[in-house]
Amino acid sequence: MAGAAVFASALTKHFGDLIAVDGVHFEVARGETFGLLGPNGAGKTSIMHIISCISPPTSGELRVLGMDPVADEVRIRGRLGICPQSDRLDHDLTVRENLVTYARYFGISRVDARQRATELLEFAQLSERMNDRVETLSGGMKRRLTIARTMVNDPEMIILDEPTTGLDPQARHLLWERLFRLKQRGITLLLSTHYMDEAEQLCDRLIILDRGTIVAEGAPRALIAQHTSPVVVELRFGTEAANTYSGKLEGIGDHLDALPDRLLIYGSDEDGIITEVHRRGLTPSSVLTRRSTLEDVFLRLTGRTLVE
Template sequence: MIHAQGLRKSFGTLEAVRGIDVDVRRGEAFGFLGPNGAGKSSTMRMIAAVSPPTSGTLRILGLDPVTDGPRIRARLGVCPQEDTLDTELNVRDNLVVYGRYFGIPRGEVRDRADELLAFVQLTEKARSQVEDLSGGMKRRLTIARSLINNPDLLLLDEPTTGLDPQARHVLWDRLFRLKQQGVTLVLTTHYMDEAEQLCDRLVVMDKGAIVAQGAPLDLIRQHSTREVAELRFGVGEHDRLVEKIADLGDRVEVLPDRLLVYSHDGEEVIAKVHERGLEPVAVLVRRSTLEDVFLRLTGRTLVD
């Protein structure tokens, strides 16, 4: 569905994407993760055939986006990060009018709009104004609109940003159903739990390059341990105490408010900490997550 080799994108002297290789298979959910400025959006715009590559090879649905942009865009669905719904139209007409841009006959596009409203659980809101919808409903409507042309490939840029947990889970369910129906999904997200839930495979980008790629569980196994023990001591004590527990795990990370001990047995770490006469204010044992991998690969420093 997508083949990129040595793909680069530059804006003057700024190289936003620095020679990445990506292959997305039919029917899978593929994710791009990375901090701000990592090159995710630039990559997505090239995949959407709205921004030409500076160099390298890029094929979308077997076509060259430089010469076959209109043919590619006709087969894509795009869900942008910001809702771009038409507030002057009601919910159903947002789908009908958008579908007409693709040349879908009136009768067919109306039937398709009704099917999609049912799919995203908005049938009862069909005649409502867009401004009357909640944030989660607007996102579901945006996804419904991106599906009006029966796309082979659906691009989703931060699909659940700003939604509450309930709305996120409803949206996850809709996206999972789409994947089961054979739609290929490509998404960017800042939510690591979202990437674990939705993505079959993903790449982690940093400073325009791919620093890791694979299935979420494989990345956790490669770059972290099975469990993490979190130890909280008094304010200002963590730097002093790290040497006393450094041998208890594969790796110890010092944060301003806690120590993270990466180990295959978090409970054993806690027991040994107490055996050494150390008394944490609070302890927590949890499994390693994709967030641990992400922060190890890209760092914890804020990127503007």
């Protein structure tokens, strides 16, 4: 607890009769990248708001950088960097002015703020756009500028709420590389994301939340090994509803998921699975084999039903 960046025990958050966070316990080690995953309404944002000192917990114990968020709110905020889901940049200012002005809110001298802005623009690969107005930037540039702005106070921990939502693949991968550089500096990263590949790429450990509780915790590859089989065989049967074939495929592999457009067979022997499918007289229109992913774990634990 003493050395953790975040320590939460029996943490709850209620909004009237709604229980958003229901007695969760987790720790985030200093210097690690820790993920919060879950469907909409699972409690991710509520937990991040509590850690960020935006919203107090209803009950439970919480320490952020060794301090109490209720009693030490100002001290904690001065050591955090917050990257919200939506960019809250000032479009009336230039790229450089956004950083300098934000640094002044932390009591940083104008000289130091300008120096820090120069360094952060280089880090974000935005030096050539420093005198441009924010409204002229692409979505990926705005996200890099937002992350640069979260660093003006030299934070010990950065909290990122869905940092790459809406970005194209090239922008996402560039942002991943920037976040990896922050990790190399020893900065603790706490992030939420709906992209399972992003969580696999970035997170040392993560929790999966559902209806305010933690349903799984661990390293991405360990969770995949624990909750699903190594490979997935996806079968399609043309325009026919794939789930009509599920009864004929029972007992193949370790687990069968019947979806309207395809059947997923989980197992460890992809060749053996395909051979058995054909032995039973079935001829799929297409067969795709792949390794199991964190998305398979996520859907198994939280379900495939859309949560509004």
